[in-house]
Amino acid sequence: MRAFLFPGQGSQSVGMGATLAEASRTARDVFEEVDEALGQKLSQLMREGPEDQLTLTENAQPAIMANALAVFRALTLDGGVSLEKAAHFVAGHSLGEYSALSAAHAFDLSTTAKLLKLRGQAMQAAVPVGQGAMAALLGADVEKARAIAEAAAEGEVCTVANDNDPSQVVISGHRTAIERAVAIAKDMGAKRAVLLPVSAPFHCPLMQPAADRMAEALAGTQIEAPVVPVYANVTAAPEQDPDAIRDLLVHQVTGMVRWRESIAGMAATGVEEFVELGGKVLGPMIKRIAPDVKVTSVITIDDIEALAKEIA
Template identity: 75%
Template structure:
């Protein structure tokens, strides 16, 4: 069985989508539809920069989604392939969960773009710049990371935000607590702690104002049951009920991205092939979490054509 997976924030880069749009009318239509939905020239920022504009959370989130969905749409339309025939499940890392839901027909493209724009704005506004921080812990499993977060908190927020794979966990919270955690890594048997260049402390309780904003937006959004179940970040379990999906997307803003657990659960459920669309971040994580799985990143037309032959 196969799962289609979609990357999260950090996978953006200036020039993204340019070659694909030049090679495919289908891709150009996706980028134009996103621009129209947002009322901005996001595709120009994606292809030309400047980089600081692309990395703004409110731009990066819809941009990463647009690039992933364009890649998938080219495969579907030019390859005559239906997602439901080729994938048993979909999943995405953080904002990638929205891409996964769009891919599986639960959200239309314009709605997905607008929700991610709002999500980015709400997450940025939830915490004043400089108050929060995030750090990647290298050589840390979930138990070591949790122990470190508990020790560093000292009355502030310090929690596991992303359980990415057996060797990488990300923590999030108040800047002081995250800085303390980095100083304490060796005491907890962790190789290294690296402060991440992010503008807000995602996936921790400090994001509650953003969760409230998304609860309101999702309540009004048209969301259908997906064509195939989506593995939700916060439960690491498949879900196909529209109202449950909405509730989990709200919970996801402050909750842990249980990516490692999701990959292991999918593998245990018979998924032995993972195809990442629009990025090359998740495939290596998959291989570290489920070593016997096949994981492929699909970005270029060459990648798409190679995948067509293998499906």
Template identity: 70%
Template sequence: MRAFLFPGQGSQAVGMGADLAAASVHARAVFEEVDEALSQKLSRLMAEGPAEDLTLTENAQPAIMANALATLRVLEQEGGVRLADKAEFVAGHSLGEYSALCAAQALDLSTTARLLRLRGEAMQAAVPIGAGAMAALLGADFALAEAICADAAQGEVCQAANDNGGGQVVISGNKAAVERAMVLSKERGVKRAVLLAVSAPFHCALMQPAAEAMAKALAEADVRSPLVPVYANVTAAPAADPDVIRDLLVRQVTGTVRWRESVEAMWDAGVTDFVEFGAKVLGPMVKRIAPDANVVSIVTMNEIEALAAAL
């Protein structure tokens, strides 16, 4: 069994998608549709930068999605591969869940781009700059990270935001609370605590205004049953009902990205092969969680061609 995976924020880089667009009319069509949906030359920003503009949450989220979907589109159109024939499940990390839903045709491309633009804007606006923070705890399991967050909160928000597996848990919340958690983590044997260069504290209760904005937008969006089930971040379980998917996407804004559990659940369900589209971020995570899995990350035209031949 096979799952197609889609990366999250942090996988953006200036130049992303440029070579693929030059090589494939099908990739260019994806970028052009996203540009039109957003009334912005996002593809030019992706190709040329500047990096600080691409890194803005409102740009990074639709850009990462567009790059991943362009990669999949080339595989489908030029490699003759149909997702529904070659994958039993799809999954994505944070914003990547939207990419996964688009890949499985639960959302169309233009709608996905607009939802991610709104999501990025709403997440950025939810907390004043400098009021929140995120940090990666390296060498901590999820239970330890949760205990550290509970003790560090002291009436503020401090939550485990991403359970990435392999002993990496990202925490999020009020800046002072996250800083207290970093001090506590060293006292409790965590190997390293690294403050992340992010513009807002994602996946914690401080994001509630963004969750409300997404609830309104998703209520009005055309969400269909996906071609294959999507493993949801907040439940680490497959979902296929459109109303359930809407609810899970809203909960995801403030909830923990349960990536480790999602991969473990897919492995337990019989998935042995994982294919990541558009970046090489989730592949290494999957190998740390399921060392015996077959994992490939697809970015370039050569890699797409090799995968099409293998499938």
């Protein structure tokens, strides 16, 4: 069994997708369709930068999706790989869940781009710059991370945002609370705590205004049943019901990304190979969760052709 996975924020870099676009008309079509949907030259920003503009949440989110789906479409349309035959599940980390849903035909590409642009804008606007923060706790599992977050909160928001793998958990909330957590983390058993270079505190209750905006946007969005089940971030369980998917995407804005449980759940059902499309950030996490599975990263045209040949 195989699962296709899609990366989340932090996997962006200037130059992303440029070589693939040169090699594949299908990939270029994806970038052009996203540009048209957003009314901006996002593909040029991806190709040329500047990096500070690409890193802005409202640009990074659709850019990461566009790159991943350019890889996916080159694999399926040029490589002749059928998603339904090749993968038993799809999943994505945070914004990658939208990429996964689009790959599985729940949303069309244009809709996905517009939703992610709005999601990025709404998440950025939810908390004034400088008031929120996120930190990675290394060498800490989710229980230890929760204890650190609770000890640091002191009446402010400080909560687990991403349960990435058994040794990496991300916390999110008010900046002062996150700074307290970083200060006490080592004494409470974490190996290291690192403030993350993000512009807002994602996946915590401070994101409620963004969740409200996404609820409004998703209420007016047609969602089809995905052709293969999508593992949802907030439940760590497979889902195909459009109404449930709509609700889960709203909850995802403030809820914890249960990535460790999602990967473990898929592995427990028999998934032996995880294919990351458009990035290399998820592979190391997967190997720490399920050491015996095969992890394949697909980014270049050579990667795409090799995987297509293997699956065919």
